[in-house]
Amino acid sequence: QKEVExxxxxxxxxxxAIVSLNCxxxxxxxxxxxxxxQYSRKGPELLMYTYSSGNKxxxxxTAQVDKSSKxxxxxxxxSQPSDSATYLCAMDPNAGGTSYGxxxxxxxxxxxxxx
Amino acid sequence: DAGVIQSPRHEVTEMGQExxxxxxxxxxxxxxxxYRQTMxxxxxxLIYFNNNVPIDDSGxxxxxxxxxxxxxxxxxxxxxxxxxRDSAVYFCASSLSIVGRRYTFGSGTRLTVV
Numbered sequence: 001q002k003e004v005e006x007x008x009x010x011x012x013x014x015x016x017a018i019v020s021l022n023c024x025x026x027x028x029x030x031x032x033x034x035x036x037x038q039y040s041r042k043g044p045e046l047l048m049y050t051y052s053s054g055n056k057x058x059x060x061x062t063a064q065v066d067k068s069s070k071x072x073x074x075x076x077x078x079s080q081p082s083d084s085a086t087y088l089c090a091m092d093p094n095a096g097g098t099s100y101g102x103x104x105x106x107x108x109x110x111x112x113x114x115x
Numbered sequence: 116d117a118g119v120i121q122s123p124r125h126e127v128t129e130m131g132q133e134x135x136x137x138x139x140x141x142x143x144x145x146x147x148x149x150y151r152q153t154m155x156x157x158x159x160x161l162i163y164f165n166n167n168v169p170i171d172d173s174g175x176x177x178x179x180x181x182x183x184x185x186x187x188x189x190x191x192x193x194x195x196x197x198x199x200r201d202s203a204v205y206f207c208a209s210s211l212s213i214v215g216r217r218y219t220f221g222s223g224t225r226l227t228v229v
Binding site: 032034041042043044045046049088090092102103105106107108 | 119157158160163171206208216217218219220221222223
């Protein structure tokens with residue numbers, strides 16, 4: 001079993017829809033949770049960054065972390081064609097030494113928002 | 116800031132040849148990571164450096180792979196000899212320790228070994 005599971009999709013939605021992207025994980029040591037967005041032929045870019053459980057909102061994007069269920073989500077409101085990309089979740093234990101900053105990524109979900 | 120700069124953007128080489136990928140991290144960043152991305156395995160961490168020192172190379176697939184960071188502004192990932200199964204997109208990322216996990220990725224090098 002992979003440490004981080006993410007449905008690869010693809011997911012196709014109409015413009016204006018609410019999009020829900022999810023990841024589950026098995027390592028209870030994970031404390032930092034991130035979402036990266038990757039456009040075609042580009043490197044991933046950090047979209048959202050949260051520590052421990054709870055919600056974080058940034059414009060049309062909301063990240064949720066439920067550590068009791070080992071489940072994280074990214075919601076995109078009023079989705080736009082420019083949101084079409086691959087979305088990767090990433091996690092990190094709050095640990096030092098050789099584990100410091102060592103992210104574990106999900107497979108990524110391919111999202112297409114059509115006009 | 117120009118961001119993390121990788122070269123070349125594309126590399127096509129024949130099996131058995133040596134391949135060198137290059138990375139210039141963001142100035143002032145003290146962590147540098149090399150990742151490989153494939154459809155089957157996603158993003159895999161190969162090796163990372165802190166203040167130019169290799170910290171964890173447990174992700175390097177085999178002895179054919181080697182990485183160096185001779186100074187704070189330059190790193191290389193070398194594959195010798197290359198094999199078709201090495202075909203992937205190789206990403207370099209850097210971060211600043213005080214913000215830990217907020218990586219900035221380069222645009223990647225798409226390697227094809229034929």
